[in-house]
Amino acid sequence: xxxxxxxxxxxxxxxxxxxxxxxxxxxxxxxxxxxxxxxxxxxxxxxxxxxxxxxxxxxxxxxxxxxxxxxxxxxxxxxxxxxxxxxxxxxxxxxxxxxxxxxxxxxxxxxxxxxxxxxxxxxxxxxxxxxxxxxxxxxxxxxxxxxxxxxxxxxxxxxxxxxxxxxxxxxxxxxxxxxxxxxxxxxxxxxxxxxxxxxxxxxxxxxxxxxxxxxxxxxxxxxxxxxxxxxxxxxxxxxxxxxxxxxxxxxxxxxxx
Numbered sequence: 001x002x003x004x005x006x007x008x009x010x011x012x013x014x015x016x017x018x019x020x021x022x023x024x025x026x027x028x029x030x031x032x033x034x035x036x037x038x039x040x041x042x043x044x045x046x047x048x049x050x051x052x053x054x055x056x057x058x059x060x061x062x063x064x065x066x067x068x069x070x071x072x073x074x075x076x077x078x079x080x081x082x083x084x085x086x087x088x089x090x091x092x093x094x095x096x097x098x099x100x101x102x103x104x105x106x107x108x109x110x111x112x113x114x115x116x117x118x119x120x121x122x123x124x125x126x127x128x129x130x131x132x133x134x135x136x137x138x139x140x141x142x143x144x145x146x147x148x149x150x151x152x153x154x155x156x157x158x159x160x161x162x163x164x165x166x167x168x169x170x171x172x173x174x175x176x177x178x179x180x181x182x183x184x185x186x187x188x189x190x191x192x193x194x195x196x197x198x199x200x201x202x203x204x205x206x207x208x209x210x211x212x213x214x215x216x217x218x219x220x221x222x223x224x225x226x227x228x229x230x231x232x233x234x235x236x237x238x239x240x241x242x243x244x245x246x247x248x249x250x251x252x253x254x255x256x257x
Contacts, residue, residue, distance in 0.1 A: 008034040013100040023057035026096025028166035030159040047077035050181040059177030060169030076189040113156040124157040
């Protein structure tokens with residue numbers, strides 16, 4: 001437990017199979033880490049629709065209250081979050097590494113830290129101790145490695161999947177918890193305003209690559225393909241004819257559409 005003023009930022013997630021709205025896995029880990037550090041003094045913040053039922057999954061983790069900066073879909077959450085955190089005197093802001101819905105770019109922690117002028121820790125696994133205006137944290141690195149860092153307060157940290165898993169959400173606390181909506185100025189997201197949405201196209205499939213170690217194996221694979229009728233061996237052809245044959249093969253294999 002610590003006396004730090006900790007705020008966890010949460011978003012609405014999506015189930016990977018059904019797509020149904022749920023708490024976001026990475027954001028729930030941020031809440032779990034905040035609860036271990038500050039208990040029920042942890043403040044949890046969301047920018048969006050306060051009527052979203054999935055927000056109650058966070059309350060079910062043992063929170064009494066969840067604050068929502070009321071915004072319509074497509075609004076830029078960055079200015080509202082930065083103003084709220086600065087006014088609230090937050091010392092440690094915990095976020096997930098990437099949202100499960102929307103753009104999901106993972107840029108929010110970076111943009112928020114830049115706007116506030118605070119340090120940013122990426123891949124936070126644990127906060128070990130806090131003393132003398134700084135925190136000693138453990139950062140998760142690839143291949144299970146860890147790095148110990150000392151960061152001055154206040155700072156923003158994105159929580160890694162190596163952090164403790166989120167506790168189960170209980171139905172009773174989820175229904176009893178309060179969602180407190182705050183009116184904020186709505187700023188249109190410039191990226192959404194300048195972009196257009198269209199249905200995603202299927203990705204081109206990869207060609208089957210023949211992995212042969214010796215020249216004899218490569219020759220055998222090439223002649224076998226030609227004998228099977230699915231390919232063609234070209235000899236002494238013009239560049240134009242070779243290019244047309246390659247283009248036709250890519251069309252037949254579905255790489256080009």
